Amino acid sequence: MASKQDELFRFVEYSPENAERIGYSNYSYWRSVMQNFLKRKSAVFMLFVFVGLVIFSFIALAIGKYDWATLVTNTDLAFHKPDGEYWFGCDNLGRDYWCQVWYSMQTSVKLAALVGGGECVLGIVIGCLWGYVRWLDRPITELYNIINNVPMIIYLTLIALIFRGLSFPVMCITLIAFGWLVMARNVRNLVFMYRDREYNLASRCLGTPISRVLVKNIFPYLISVIVLRLALSIPGTISLETTLSYLGLGLGIDTPSLGILLRNARNYFVDYPYLLVFPAVVVALITITFYLLGNAFSDASDPRNHV
């Protein structure tokens, strides 16, 4: 018994360095985010699928036998079934479907990325002001209600008609102009919640500048919500673009987009299912993988999940 205790406990020499040592954690926010994210194998897989598809869309356009810009209508080839020459077949006007599908996917992703980024920036800035600056609360709330109380389609229709169809940049700006609402509300609610927590009160009393309070003390709590919103916003933008283009209020027919493709094919799905199946599978893969990816990243970036 005595020998066991000797093994377990022993005297330590006095060491000045160890006496001076302080508890130190090499915690880094972004490293923890990455660690948490990489732990989820399914999320990493989704990341590969998503990035792979986007890269493949460029390869697909390069190896395709036809270029979108030089497509000609050829009624002899209308509804040509997919084969070695036309990999996705031809549409109702005899144009190669392969390059149309991939090109429109690129348009959708490009639009969604730009709109998502714009929404993020605008939404975060407005949301921070809305939540942090007390006297701005009322006016921004009213603005929010006014935009939010009308189906967005009314505003979008009006803008589309004022500009006589939306070109790509106009569509971007319009969608951002109406898209920041949800992001700003989410950010505002969180800023509002954390603004007067004791640690922020202490920071303010110690004279920390507001920008630092926002960026260092509050922002880490916002990231997961922002990413979650982004994960919804990108598929949402793609949906909105297809809807608008389908209704004839979106991108013109000179820009191939998913909405236009589906509008052209609407009456032929039943007889020629491949016209629907190819674009549907591509867009579903893109949106679903991004959605799942965003959700996983949002979980990983929540500091409350960090050890």
Next chain:
Amino acid sequence: MVKYSITRLLQSAVTVLIVATIVFLLMRALPTDYFFTEEEVMKLTEQQKQDRLEAAGLNDPVAQQLLRFYKELLHGDLGKSRRIRVDKPVIEIIQERFPVSMKLGLISLGISLVLGIALGILQVLNKEGPLDHLGMIYTIFVNAVPPLVTYSLVLMFGAKVLDLPSMFSKRNELQSSIMPVVCLSLSSIAHYAMWTRRYMVDELNKDYLRLCRVKGMPTKDIMIKHVLKNAFVPLIAYIPASILFTIGGSLLVERFFGIPGMGPLLVDSIGRYDTPLVQGLVVLYASMSVIGVFLGDVMMTVMDPRIKLTGKGDTR
């Protein structure tokens, strides 16, 4: 409560007015070409065009037009349609189109409430089980994939396998309504299921449920009497708003299946510069959404006496 409701309703009226004004001003920013049909744009001389616009009162200063609009609105007069159905009162046009959207909307709402809440409950009972995952996959699919693609898939399946008509027609109303109703319900089923599940899971984590278990209450009773009942409170706040919105008709579904409802009417009337009709519709939609949110809040207080409406600033 009464005082709060009155101020709230007055505020809502102001909101509706502001919205109507914004849309009014945006309408004036449209090129007047939209007032004419394509044929007319080509044929009519500039003078004739100006005369037509003059007669419709569209050449007056904007402020004067706006005042006239307010005056008519106060009298409850929404004016007469100019282009969609010439000289037919706006109210009559809406009365004609509204029931079509309402019928489809209410049917799909009923279906999605029942199925959505049932799915949510099943998911909670089978938490982390295969059914839960299946429900989750469904929710993700509906949320992520553009509705146009989902509708197209429904259309393809319905027309090919079930041999349903691909366009809506009055003559064959029952059969041709099936696919639109399915399309309208798909996303709201997912929506209700998701919220039911989330609120129920929130409720399940509360401490009082442990007491219920300890005192030997059967799981079925706990679920129905406590969890579901409490989870219903936040859910109920969304129901009036979504009822009003679905009644308003879904633009995409109605256009997709060629249903003569409210949705296409709106876009058509904007595209043809039918100002009175657009304004009538905007006032209608804005009032519906404001009333929907208000009713939701009121219903929440009725369901849960712990919640009091105070009017202290919160945005839903």
